Structures are given as C-alpha cells and as structure tokens.
Amino acid sequence: MAKLVECVPNFSEGRDNNIIEAIVEEVRKVKGAKLLDYSSDEDHNRTVVTFIGSPEPIKEAAFNLAKKAAELIDMTTHQGGHPRMGATDVVPFIPISDITMAECVQLAREVGQKMGEELNIPIYFYEEAATKPDRKNLADVRKGQYEGFFEKIKDDNWKPDFGPQEMNAKSGATAVGARVPLIAYNVNLGTHDIEIANQIAKKVRFLGGGLRYAKGMGVKLEERNIVQVSMNLVNYEKTAIYTAFEMVKMEAKRYGVPVIGSEVIGLVPMKSLIDCAEYYLQIENFSMDQILEKRIVE
C-alpha cells in the first residue's frame, strides 16, 4: 500500500460559496489528491476541507489551497464565531498508513516554509511539528486571534517559524502542523438517564482522571430514548477504541446499566479497528502486513 497522508485545512470563509468552491477546486485539480469531504459553517464563517493521498500531491494541494485562500479571502473584514488567526487558519497533516509522524512533520515543515516564502504569510508550526513546547497546543498558538497577532508577532517568544516577521494584514498568520487522526466514538447505554452518561464520561475522560487521550460527554439520543457517552479519541494508538469501550462498560456497572452498542462516526484508520480484533481475539504476533489489502499493487 502506498504512503497515505490526510490533510484537513481550515479556511476563514464559510458563507461565500464562490470562494469556498474556488478553494476546494484546488484539491480536485491535483492528480493523486482525493477530496474526501468539505463542510462550511456560516456562524463560524469557516470551511473544513479533508483530502488524502500520497505525500507529493498532498503537499502540492495544501499549498495551492492556501495560495487560493490568500487571493480570495480578506481577513481585514472577517467576522465569525470560531477562533482564527488567518485566511488559511490551520493546516494539519495526519499519517494514515505506511507513513510515520516524522514524515508528516517534514511535510508540514516544507509546506509551511513555502507558504511563508512564496505567500508572505507568518507560519507557526504546532502539535508534532512544533519547534518549541509552548507552540504544541493550537489554542495557545492562536491565542489573541487575527486581531491580536499584530502585537503578538512582535513578542520575541512568538516570532514566526517561517515567513515575514510582521503580520500579513490580508491573509493573517497560519498554523501548520502534524497530528494523529482523531476518532469520534460513542457508546450507547441502556438507559435514558443523561446524568449517568455524564458521570461515566467524566470518569473515562482525561479531564476527570481517566484516559489520557479521551475527551467525552453525555449525549441524549431523543429518537431512541437512550443516552450515550460521546467521545473523541485524540490518539488511538495510545488510547485505543477497545480501551475506551471497556472503560465505559466498567463504569456503567456501577449503575447497573448495560452497554447496548457503540458507533464509529466518520472515517477511521484501519489499524484502529484491527487493534481491537487483536485485543479481543488475543492474537499473538500479528503484523499489519498480514492484511491482504496492504499488498495492493502500487
């Protein structure tokens, strides 16, 4: 199987369809980059684009999207409910298969450098691509937002990693990074008591002393008259799906509530589910190379 990397850039435009389509079109133009999804939120005035492919086309597409966004989006007039610092607000690269995080960091660095130099945009590397510990967390990098960056960028501690050393008024600044894929995973409970789902979520999530890479909350499924523990697993290699599932089950016992099912929302890497099969079947010495589909003709 070929190296596969996912890119999920966020743009500060969620209302003008002509602009949104023109940006998304840049993915379609690159052979080898496959558009998986894009969705816009008018309140947030923001669009999230998801595409996947091998490193070279993904690099090309990521840059071309940012270039188009720099042409078409003017941050001086931007308003929206979601925190943002630039026209191309954030560009994460996510390893999917047969590619290491280090390679994705390298990708982020190359795209960031090119954006800085050719588009004249201040670039900040974040998460796995961060150049300093206090740039790891995107929220910290983006703090102050577009409006605040005209000052923030002058702070010695917040000099951009690439690009101009002063703010780009039209395009703002961009965070470019590499991170593991996030899995949206919900466990359904045989009760309609939302308080029980909330209590379980609190025990399972990192904030409540639970699993390091799990976020969670209780959610009511009105139609089915049940509740669920809705989770985000932000590092499935360290906090596995089965771990989250078993921990919800364990906490549900306290209330005598049965776990009646679970849901995987959206796309997940194959390995995240194969890991679960390995766990429950107690498989010894399994290698992902034993998956026939991994042998696909390149």
Next chain:
Amino acid sequence: MAKLVECVPNFSEGRDNNIIEAIVEEVRKVKGAKLLDYSSDEDHNRTVVTFIGSPEPIKEAAFNLAKKAAELIDMTTHQGGHPRMGATDVVPFIPISDITMAECVQLAREVGQKMGEELNIPIYFYEEAATKPDRKNLADVRKGQYEGFFEKIKDDNWKPDFGPQEMNAKSGATAVGARVPLIAYNVNLGTHDIEIANQIAKKVRFLGGGLRYAKGMGVKLEERNIVQVSMNLVNYEKTAIYTAFEMVKMEAKRYGVPVIGSEVIGLVPMKSLIDCAEYYLQIENFSMDQILEKRIVE
C-alpha cells in the same frame, strides 16, 4: 480502493527451478499484477503461486502462466505425491476487496475459455464457477487424476466446459474456479494435553457437528509445551474468526483449560478482522467505507 482479486494457481512442477522461475516470471512481467508468494514442494512436485491485483492484469497474468506451463511442463512424465490432472492443475480466483464473487466467476470463465481455445486444454469450472453441482468440489473434478482423465473425459457427465473434448496428453486438463479466501487460524490452549485440543477441534469443526465452514485439528507446539486448535476457516463471511474463537473458548471450559492466545497465519482480508472488532465493540451500522484506507486514491 480498487477492485482487488487474488489468484493462486498450482502447477505440476516442484523440482526444476528453471521451469518454476520461468513460470513465476510471467507474473512479474504483467504490470498491475503483484507477486505475493510462491512455494514449491519437491515431494509433491508442485508449485503454488500467489498474486494479486485488479481484474484485468490478473486475468492476463493467469493466462500467461498457464501458457508458459503448457510450454515447459510435460505431464506424460510427471510424478508426484499430490493429486493433479494437468500442468496447470488448478486456477482459483478469490475476491479480496470491492469485488463480488460473481465478478470472480466471470473472470474464471473468461480465463478458462481462453485457455481452452488458445492452449487446447480441457477446462473444468469448479467451486463457485462450477456449471453443475457435481463439479463444485475440486476433489470430485480431479478424481482419477491425469492418468484417469483419458477415459473420464469421454464420460458424458465429464465433458469439459471449454476446450477440446479429448485429453491433452502434454498439458492434461485444468480446473478453473472462484472461491472465498481461506483463513488459517489457531487458538492456543493453556495445556500440553493434545487430547484436549483434539476433542475441542472435533466439536468446533463441521465434520463433528460444529461450524459449517470450519476445519480443525489439535496440534502440539513442542517449543512452548502447549497445544492448539488449528483451524481452516473456508468462508470467513459465514463462519467468522470471532465465532471460531468463541466456540473454542466455550468448549475449553469443559476441561477447565484457558485460551491463552490465538494466531492468524499468513494473509487475511481486512474485513475478516474488522468484523471481529465490530462484534466485540457491538458497533452499530458500520460500513467498510468508513475505513480511511478504503478511500485510497485510485
């Protein structure tokens, strides 16, 4: 993800490396056909070749291998321990992903017809590609072997599906078919008593009244001083890996013996393990399209 089909032809030559290499080379020559494995057995005087790819290149490679085998192997002098009826003895096509069994049957039919017409070899379709119920089982088709076919072929009930209506002395006859992939799966027991493994295998396998698509026997792992129930799952979509695992566990309880692990041998289709994750996690409404790798750029 592209349509992926596997082909595992068996040839009646397992001793002469020049001939074996010349046949295998025909796979390497076809762009889009990927050689996964080949292995020869001198006692059996037989070679098994495994390759994978999308239908067109697999069709081309399968025919080219049979053509080369017809040139280089002379059945009039062939001797070996394994039942065989032709130089290219059997050619199964196996659906791996995004391809139906019906499409594999169609592939078998096309390759069989071409072999019959262009290589002048009597062709019998078997398993899912069989044209009559009594040709489904390969052992029934091959009964009498090469030597017996000179008479068998004259029987009205055993007229070839394609090709000449009389035996090809040099190349013999060939069975061409389509079948589901076979999974070799072993469950390890926390005991060194082979009798217990044998008893469990008897209960789990079809022959003993167990699972329809499971074969099994007890095997001793001398090095670890344990035993295992060694199984072949010949239709993982109907008799799943987790079903076999749970049934071994269930039977092991009778002896107070713990299941200490399991092994998947060789290649398995992704779906066979994803099915297990779905079962144990009680996942509702999962679609294989949610697997990121399925979205690979085509």
